[in-house]
Amino acid sequence: MFVEQSESLLTHPIHPQVMMNKRPLTAVYNKALPDLCNRELGHLPPRNFALRLGASEDLVLRLELLRNLQKHRGCVNTVSFNADGDTLVSGSDDWGVILWDWETGRIKLSFHSGHSNNVFQAKFMPHSHDRTIVTCAADGQVRHAQILENGRVETKCLAKHQGRAHKLAVEPGSPHIFYTCGEDGLVQHFDLRTGAATELFTCQPIKDRYKWDGSTDFGQPTDFFCPPHLIGDQQVGITGLAFSEQRELLVSYNDELIYLFTQDMGLGPNPPDPGSPKSMNSDASEIGFSHGSVSSQSNMDADDKITPQVFKGHRNCETVKGVNFFGPKCEYVVSGSDCGRIFIWKKKGGQLIRVMEADKHVVNCIESHPHTMVLASSGIENDIKIWTPKALEKATLPKNIEQKPKAKGWMYRIAYPEDLMQLISLPRRRVRTESNGENSSTDRDLLQLILTFNANSDSSNEDDDDGDTTSQDDLFS
Structure with a gap:
């Protein structure tokens, strides 16, 4: 009986379902142990074994x-x-x-x-x-x-x-x-x-x-x-x-x-040109689809292969x-x-x-x-x-x-006045809100930027008073 089972193992790869029927195993062992046995028996190339194990969701x-x-x-x-x-x-x-x-x-x-x-x-x-x-x-x-x-x-x-x-x-x-x-x-x-x-x-x-x-x-x-x-x-x-x-x-x-x-x-x-009818129809279908339009649904189905x-x-x-x-x-x-x-x-x-x-x-x-x-x-x-x-x-x-609330304050760590001027001169990023609220939000961010810059400058002055004169070159000497 033992010899017959051994011969069977040598001629037939072990299927994960067989292992599951023998004893309860976690998901990772259901895949890893059969693959390991099949690799040792020559049924699974070593490289394929490594790729399977490396790609494990576990x-x-x-x-x-x-x-x-x-x-x-x-x-x-x-x-x-x-x-x-x-x-x-x-x-x-x-x-x-x-x-x-x-x-x-x-x-x-x-x-x-x-x-x-x-x-x-x-x-x-x-x-x-x-x-x-x-x-x-x-x-x-x-x-x-x-x-x-x-x-x-x-x-x-x-x-x-x-x-x-x-x-x-x-x-x-x-x-x-x-x-x-x-x-x-x-x-x-x-x-x-x-x-x-x-x-x-x-x-x-x-x-x-x-x-x-x-x-x-x-x-x-x-x-x-x-x-x-x-x-x-x-x-x-x-x-x-x-x-x-x-x-x-x-x-x-x-x-x-x-x-x-x-x-x-x-x-x-x-x-297609962004202003062309084809492009505009595409945009319209996107908008219509988001509202549950039946016609846009058919259009999207037709374009599934390129989505x-x-x-x-x-x-x-x-x-x-x-x-x-x-x-x-x-x-x-x-x-x-x-x-x-x-x-x-x-x-x-x-x-x-x-x-x-x-x-x-x-x-x-x-x-x-x-x-x-x-x-x-x-x-x-x-x-x-x-x-x-x-x-x-x-x-x-x-x-x-x-x-989760977005972290605030990191983007306002300004080291030099020219950094402040560069940020002020940047084009305003589009905010996905009504235009009336856009300007006020941007102005508030700009005010926070200026106030934080002043705070950072004061902090830097305090650090200088402590005698920290480390230069850029000193960091990597």
């Missing part, structure tokens, strides 16, 4: 704060893992860059970036033994930092955008090539072998199209992606983009939601927030929020499964580990938080998720 529900990484003296705007996943690089409003051993919390190296304003992004270049780092910042500069054998760091400016430079992207697998974009709409190509920057093209609103010389197709748009109801909306902008291994595009809009586009959802190289997946529950109104995929095969979507929490959804279906308290004010950055279910997050606070699936109990969603 791990997401057990994410818990491992540690805080503390050294920066300003908001942490960027966090990024190296290719091996053992080192994390961060950049901050203190103009510094730090390399962390995130598992132990130890600082491997810290240095001044060379920027003269907030560091917005810092990334390792591939195949450089983690000695080559590229950065961009609010001063518009794009800089190259080279870590020498003796531990010293040499930095140099490669180019400059007109306005702030927010994002850079490294060409996969290349130790030399990366790209940047800034508020001037310019996309630049960099080659570290020559140190030269090439202006590729300039992005403009749809009505202005793109600036390109027409001699080749390079730089000409091949496709546009936008939710139908946002076409032509000049008040909504994109704060974060991410691409998946499945060639999906994840987009986070300010004052709006997060949308997932597949390749077949593109509007083509010539999207992007929506992820909602978070708030993205006050800062530039990123968005990211999570999981070995991008099974989840993660984002920060104005309420200071991390939101995690299932990519398929958009179900919200996890909400985690991660900042007293706002969470802006969430970075996924390249090989395992680990997250790094940062926001308005000066630290970086590392999240690992080590909790003994699975978390549940809090009640009244969208009713």
